[in-house]
Amino acid sequence: MITWLNHHLQAIKLVLSRMRSNLLSTFMICLVVGVAMCLPSLFYLAVDNLSKLTDHMKSETEISLFLKLDATAANIAEIDAVLAKNTAIYQYHLVTKDEAWQQLQEKSKDNPNISSAIGQLGKNPLPDAFYIQAKSADPDTLETLKNTLQSIPGVEQAILNADWAKRLATLLGIGKKLTFFITALLAIVLLVIIGNTVRMQILTQKDEIEVSYLIGATNSFIRMPFLYAGVLYGLLGGVLSVLMVGGIIQTFNYSIMEISRLYGSDFSLKIVNAELYLMIIGLAIAIGWMGSYLAVTRAISAIKIS
């Protein structure tokens, strides 16, 4: 246990002293990691915030639930109870046929054509209706909700007007896919870059590795400092990337808040986004570890054979 701990402490010390003596190149590789992680993070932020923006517009996606014309007060109460239990519903309100009839007459007061047409109807043709806002703006969820509502007994028709939501969601879906592929491609690039850096380091330490093997070093002992180097590159690069993303969000926020104010909204990008930042750093560390693991495993078998 103590031996194990000593090995790790020695490896960390060794890596830190190597990095200190190569400050510039260490900074460069961390910068590469940082910038490479920054790009997909910004993409992710853009897509994520756009989808949050659609949540802001949730009130626009409304399901109109028209009841049968012969619905009684008891029917309405029953449906009200069903809606109250549905967890997917954010809020809803009832407009009775009389209220609707009144509203229609009010609105058409100024337009003689329509008001005369309404006058000719003689009796109220409108049904009782519930207007429902869902919690989610996701078109699939809305569609399912619509179908559920449609099947409630006493409901004549449920109407969902969500074409624009569908279009936006499709675009966001494309954005998410794009983010995923950019992340994957840049992860591969980073894997290669870190792997190559570690491989160069191994070459400069070749004598030490050979001698260490001769005097009884295990593979894990040889590997450890290089793995720590990879992890540290990832960690420092990740932190650098978080700083850059934070700075970029800050500059964007000035303009975004201005636009939001014009639209009477308080929407702005979150600067502290712990989940995203942890994800960036975690991913960078994982890539650093993997890149150096692959490089060191290949290099070790080459050195052992020679």
Add this chain to the structure above:
Amino acid sequence: MIQFDQVSKRYPGSDQILKNVSFNIGAGEFVYVTGHSGAGKSTLLKLIAATELPTSGTVLIAHQNVSKLKSSAIPFLRRRFGLIFQDHKLLYDRNCFENVILPLRINGVSEQEAAKRVRAALDKVGLLNKEKVMPITLSGGEQQRLAIARAVVSRPSILLADEPTGNLDASYAADIMAIFQAFNQVGVTVIMSTHDALGMSANQSRVLHLDHGLLTENPFMQKTLNLETAPTEKFSS
């Protein structure tokens, strides 16, 4: 402690380096391996240190068959040995202290304990005052003594030295021999290959003589000897 039984070694695409070599080395012995260059001395030492495996026959180190050891167990076998090479294999990017501490790092010894043992080892080879010096500035003899300090710092029970005096002039070589003898007197098994007779004359040591891969042994050496004619007794285990 070290047992060779009908050991042969052949590298791919070359002649047989060792042919049916059998011998037995007990704890605390001082053994010379002699022979002309290319006779297989280095290969013999490499087989003992498990940096090479025999083509046929068995090598037993402390009752363990080296060929049958898992590759993960070999590093632990090597830690029983202190290895000394003709070309020192020192690391020239760090000072003497850092060179000697390497085996202790591998063994996971704590820094304070390691520092004490490094100084003790440097003291034994007379380099205590050169702790902070870079090895490249040392003379050939001093470099070899530094290599010895590195080999003994982890207190191995067996010292394997491959022509440690090969590149040194006579007075340096005598220094080195005196150090090996001192270790042997405190119970360390010393196995040393050499192509010259110098230094062997000092005591009645056991000699394993290799000639084109064949082993002959003459257990007791005369004061002066001619290695090419010395073999008298064919060794069989």
